[in-house]
Amino acid sequence: xxxxxxxxxxxxxxxxxxxxxxxxxxxxxxxxxxxxxxxxxxxxxxxxxxxxxxxxxxxxxxxxxxxxxxxxxxxxxxxxxxxxxxxxxxxxxxxxxxxxxxxxxxxxxxxxxxxxxxxxxxxxxxxxxxxxxxxxxxxxxxxxxxxxxxxxxxxxxxxxxxxxxxxxxxxxxxxxxxxxxxxxxxxxxxxxxxxxxxxxxxxxxxxxxxxxxxxxxxxxxxxxxxxxxxxxxxxxxxxxxxxxxxxxxxxx
Amino acid sequence: xxxxxxxxxxxxxxxxxxxxxxxxxxxxxxxxxxxxxxxxxxxxxxxxxxxxxxxxxxxxxxxxxxxxxxxxxxxxxxxxxxxxxxxxxxxxxxxxxxxxxxxxxxxxxxxxxxxxxxxxxxxxxxxxxxxxxxxxxxxxxxxxxxxxxxxxxxxxxxxxxxxxxxxxxxxxxxxxxxxxxxxxxxxxxxxxxxxxxxxxxxxxxxxxxxxxxxxxxxxxxxxxxxxxxxxxxxxxxxxxxxxxxxxxxxxxxxxxxxxxxxxxxxxxxxxxxxxxxxxxxxxxxxxxxxxxxxxxxxxxxxxxxxxxxxxxxxxxxxxxxxxxxxxxxxxxxxxxxxxx
Numbered sequence: 001x002x003x004x005x006x007x008x009x010x011x012x013x014x015x016x017x018x019x020x021x022x023x024x025x026x027x028x029x030x031x032x033x034x035x036x037x038x039x040x041x042x043x044x045x046x047x048x049x050x051x052x053x054x055x056x057x058x059x060x061x062x063x064x065x066x067x068x069x070x071x072x073x074x075x076x077x078x079x080x081x082x083x084x085x086x087x088x089x090x091x092x093x094x095x096x097x098x099x100x101x102x103x104x105x106x107x108x109x110x111x112x113x114x115x116x117x118x119x120x121x122x123x124x125x126x127x128x129x130x131x132x133x134x135x136x137x138x139x140x141x142x143x144x145x146x147x148x149x150x151x152x153x154x155x156x157x158x159x160x161x162x163x164x165x166x167x168x169x170x171x172x173x174x175x176x177x178x179x180x181x182x183x184x185x186x187x188x189x190x191x192x193x194x195x196x197x198x199x200x201x202x203x204x205x206x207x208x209x210x211x212x213x214x215x216x217x218x219x220x221x222x223x224x225x226x227x228x229x230x231x232x233x234x235x236x237x238x239x240x241x242x243x244x245x246x247x248x249x250x251x252x
Numbered sequence: 253x254x255x256x257x258x259x260x261x262x263x264x265x266x267x268x269x270x271x272x273x274x275x276x277x278x279x280x281x282x283x284x285x286x287x288x289x290x291x292x293x294x295x296x297x298x299x300x301x302x303x304x305x306x307x308x309x310x311x312x313x314x315x316x317x318x319x320x321x322x323x324x325x326x327x328x329x330x331x332x333x334x335x336x337x338x339x340x341x342x343x344x345x346x347x348x349x350x351x352x353x354x355x356x357x358x359x360x361x362x363x364x365x366x367x368x369x370x371x372x373x374x375x376x377x378x379x380x381x382x383x384x385x386x387x388x389x390x391x392x393x394x395x396x397x398x399x400x401x402x403x404x405x406x407x408x409x410x411x412x413x414x415x416x417x418x419x420x421x422x423x424x425x426x427x428x429x430x431x432x433x434x435x436x437x438x439x440x441x442x443x444x445x446x447x448x449x450x451x452x453x454x455x456x457x458x459x460x461x462x463x464x465x466x467x468x469x470x471x472x473x474x475x476x477x478x479x480x481x482x483x484x485x486x487x488x489x490x491x492x493x494x495x496x497x498x499x500x501x502x503x504x505x506x507x508x509x510x511x512x513x514x515x516x517x518x519x520x521x522x523x524x525x526x527x528x529x530x531x532x533x534x535x536x537x538x539x540x541x542x543x544x545x546x547x548x549x550x551x552x553x554x555x556x557x558x559x560x561x562x563x564x565x566x567x568x569x570x571x572x573x574x575x576x577x578x579x580x581x582x583x584x585x586x587x588x589x590x591x592x
Contacts, residue, residue: 004448006437007543017438020518021546022488025438032483057277059486061510066486068277071521071547072554142280143484143510146391150484187391204279206381206393212279 011084013039021071024080027064032152032180036063037140041216046089052082060141060216062150097217099251102184102199104133104175104222105230110198113163117177117194121158129224131155132196137182139218147186147204149214154180166192173198173234175222197222200234201249205242213246221251253411255322257372259401260356263315268376268395268407269369269505271304273384277509283489284386284394285505287367287464287528290425290557291329295371297561298327298348298419299412305375306385308401310368314359315401322411323352325418329425330368331529334360347420347567350412365529366462374410388506389464419564426556427526428549431539432519434492435546438485439514443494444477451516452538456500460532464506466493467527469536473498480513487511490519492538502527520546522553 009016017025026043029036040060047058047067054074059066069079106114106129118125137151144150154177162178167190170176174185176193185191186203199222203213214220225233236245259266271292272285286292286309293303308315310333327348328335335343338356343349345368351357362368378385378396387395396405440448456469480496487493491503493513502519503511504527519527520541530536541549 002445002448004436004440004445004540006440007435008437008441018435018518018543019438019486019488019515020435020490020520021543021550022490022518022521023486025486027438027485030483056274059277059509061485062483064485066488068274068488071550076543076547141510142278144280144508146280146388146393148280189390204391206391211276211382 009080012087014084014087016080016084018076019066021076022068024067024069024076024083025064026067026083029063032062032140034138034153037138040065042089043083043086046086047083050086052079054079059143061143062140097219098215099136099219099221100214100249101221101223101251102201102249103225103229103233104197104199105227106133106197106224107227109227110230111196113194114196117158117160117196120160123157128158128196131158132177132182133222133224135221137220139214139216139220141216142212142214145186145189146206147212147214148183149203149218149220150181150183151220152181154182156180160194162192163194166190170195171198173200175199198230200230200237201246202237202240202243208242213243253322255324255353255374255409255411256320257317257324257407257409258320259315259317259403259405259407261316261358262401262403262405263310263359263361264313265311266315266401267309267387267389268306268378268401269309269386270306270384272505273382273386273388273394276382277486280509281382281391282388282506282509284384284388286369287505288330288369288525290427290525291367291369291528293557293561294346294421294425295327295329295369296375297564298329298346298421299325299371299373300416301371301373301375303561305371306378307372307376308359308370310359310361310370311366312361314361314368314370316356316358318356319351319353320406321353323350323414324409325350325373325412326357326370328359328368328370331362331365333362333365333368335370336360348418349567350414350418364531366531367528372407372409373412377408390506417566420567421560422563422565423560425560426553427529428523428553431537432523432526433541433546433549434517434519434538435543436517436540437515438518439482440516442476442478442480442482442514443474443516447474447477448516450474451500452540455535455537458530458532458534458536462532464504466504466507467502467530469500469502471499474500474516476514482512482514484510484512485515487515488518490521490524491515492517492519520549522546522550
């Protein structure tokens with residue numbers, strides 16, 4: 001045992017950790033794993049339905065749930081007990097998981113790293129596009145940027161570490177891969193992932209009550225489109241003030 | 253009654269902020285909001301606003317503005333910031349003043365802190381986006397179209413309530429002192445005892461790369477005992493991330509919602525306003541406390557803040573005070589350089 005011990009409490013498979021007096025981390029494991037993600041989202045649903053006093057934000061990740069709270073409205077140690085009491089809950093929020101088929105242009109001008117990726121995984125560019133666009137990905141959670149969905153799992157054949165030189169400016173809509181994950185950068189941002197295409201859709205409308213296109217639990221496929229179709233969709237989306245056209249890309 | 257202010261010079265990066273955007277972090281939306289919540293509450297109280305009303309957050313170089321249509325009440329709080337009217341009158345921080353229509357005001361940014369807030373009667377009237385008026389620059393929303401102020405911007409506020417006097421704080425805001433207090437974890441177990449000792453005893457200097465996203469520190473590098481990549485995890489304001497180079501970064505208002513580096517410790521919520529008072533080049537040290545102490549300090553701080561906001565006292569004159577008196581009180585020693 002070390003001299004410095006951080007607070008930690010184990011309840012079954014869950015590990016409760018502290019982010020000072022601002023947050024409680026409920027950790028189900030340390031890997032990116034669908035089984036862990038299911039537990040995280042189930043606990044999130046139970047907490048949403050329960051509506052514990054003082055809780056302000058529920059932030060799911062691949063393998064943990066961060067519960068942010070106001071320490072004057074909720075005592076942290078008592079809050080841990082209350083959350084622990086919900087671990088076995090089978091409550092599920094009434095959000096049907098949706099299946100999307102999102103348009104992506106994989107052509108060269110939108111895919112600066114595609115040839116490099118193909119070379120590194122020993123495949124042709126066409127095979128990489130076929131493989132990437134023939135999958136159904138699971139949205140683990142939204143994070144990093146507003147509306148940015150972390151999706152997996154990428155086929156093992158396409159697994160690469162992040163770029164050693166992150167870009168200072170990744171264009172909005174860039175479809176990217178790294179490790180066993182894929183995402184679309186919703187706005188211009190720095191980024192270290194490999195860019196293999198571009199999706200012309202808007203993923204976040206800050207003026208809406210439900211500002212996000214995708215949600216955790218959704219399934220997402222990609223449909224390759226020509227640069228011409230890409231430009232048409234982009235034009236429509238740039239005019240749109242809401243998700244008025246995106247229903248077209250919802251399969252179920 | 254409606255009133256307005258017209259920005260004549262925007263300052264370096266002046267943004268509209270309030271107490272922050274809660275309940276949307278699950279969508280990847282950071283909390284934003286002022287860096288110094290004590291200054292927000294005090295400045296709003298001084299001009300008779302709701303404690304969470306939107307203000308202008310000033311960084312390094314303050315804006316100038318002209319009062320339109322009707323007199324407004326203003327107050328600046330944060331370090332030794334001050335206001336200067338076009339007739340040369342200087343209004344120190346921590347007190348409100350009523351400024352007539354047509355007058356021009358320059359916010360003299362603090363020399364002793366990075367951020368200060370300017371409250372105006374009625375609050376800065378911009379639409380709420382996702383429950384907050386705070387500007388989020390990278391997301392390009394909140395505040396004024398998600399951008400810093402620019403010359404020519406017209407901001408809607410309310411006229412000063414002439415029945416109320418100008419007010420001043422009757423004591424110091426409860427920032428706390430000494431080392432910045434942290435609770436170890438949630439990933440202190442990625443570091444061995446020697447490295448936690450180093451973190452808690454070393455002096456870290458604040459670098460110029462610090463901003464509203466995070467305070468970047470330089471000093472003795474910390475070594476990870478179990479690697480520096482973790483599967484992405486949620487973060488809070490005050491999370492102390494340690495990336496591969498071993499230099500701690502304290503995450504702040506405009507941070508991402510998740511991060512992939514181990515967090516050796518987390519700054520307690522009551523010491524976050526104090527971080528907003530520190531400047532690049534200054535030194536910080538850390539001290540570990542338990543969760544019970546963190547909550548007790550928070551409770552005490554908010555209690556003291558409430559007392560101060562309820563016991564504001566009327567300013568003796570019209571709110572404008574003469575420079576000689578200020579000089580003798582040694583309040584504007586740093587500000588005087590502006591006239592050199």
